[in-house]
Amino acid sequence: MSLRNPIIAVTGSSGAGTSTTSEAFDHIFRALGIKATVVEGDSFHRYTRPEMDLLKRRATEEGKTFSYFGEQANDFLALETLFRDFSEKGEGTMRRYLHTFDEAVPYNQMPGTFTPWQHMGKESDILFYEGLHGGVVTEDADVARHVDLLIGMVPIVNLEWIQKIFRDTNQRGHSKDAVRDSIVRSMDDYFKYITPQFSRTHINFQRVPTVDTSNPFSAKAIPSQDESFVVIRFRDATNVDFPFYLRMIDGSFMSRVSTLVVPGGKMGLAMELILKPLIEDIMEKRNAAGQQIDWTRDS
Ligand SMILES: Nc1ncnc2c1ncn2[C@@H]1O[C@H](COP(=O)(O)OP(=O)(O)OP(=O)(O)O)[C@@H](O)[C@H]1O
């Protein structure tokens, strides 16, 4: 954690909606005049899509599991290094994983490949991470300890799968069977690396549909915001102004002392009301820390 160079991370499984909900952060950053460097978690995959296909086939033949959720397929140490470098020096090294032709063409590359690693200078106020592993802790790497505000994006699992199936088949060119295989193959790593993160988060946003999602593989569409509620759980509810949220968000209620529930259509508003003051606070502390450093230099 660093007062001077804060890190905010949204962590969630594949298809959870980390990219989609990052728009809410983008609005807040713009409203507060914050310059954020955005890091996508997929940049820390170890392998290109063709390499990964080969390794997955080999693992299946050997009866082993191998998925995008685990440490064999992701360089957690490189991710931790980026977070540590940013919190200590405000800089670091990053790249992008290009999923689609739309993303790949501007780089003159193929989908499923990485851009070259690039150095990021000291031009950002904060580092914003969205992806699979913002709160990961393993024997070798502790990514979570560098994060100042850690948010979990966790639809209930049937909805998560529906979101993944639709996104992967419509935008990333995979077949339904391939997506199903990937979900099955990822299960062990899901329990080992993904779910433990949600006990380290400061706040979890869990979208819960109010329509039947009992067979995610036959769903005709992704349940809409209005066909869902969002369960918002605060790890430390001591200073949370629940009466304010209940007044401001029509149709909201509390289901536990630490848990607010809002209608799905109010998710954006709820995120803004909850996260903006937290980010403002992070920025005030950052600015105060900066002034302290300047004062020391002047004297
Ligand atoms: N709140 C929501 N309401 C409706 N659809 C949603 C919502 N959140 C996400 N989706 C849809 O779910 C799909 C997956 O979302 P998104 O791409 O944001 O997931 P992700 O967590 O970034 O996945 P990955 O890490 O695999 O890139 C997208 O088609 C998106 O439009």
Ligand SMILES: O=C(CO)[C@H](O)[C@H](O)COP(=O)(O)O
């Ligand atoms: O969402 C994912 C992990 O977060 C993808 O499964 C992973 O990034 C591989 O992407 P692609 O299937 O486009 O090669």
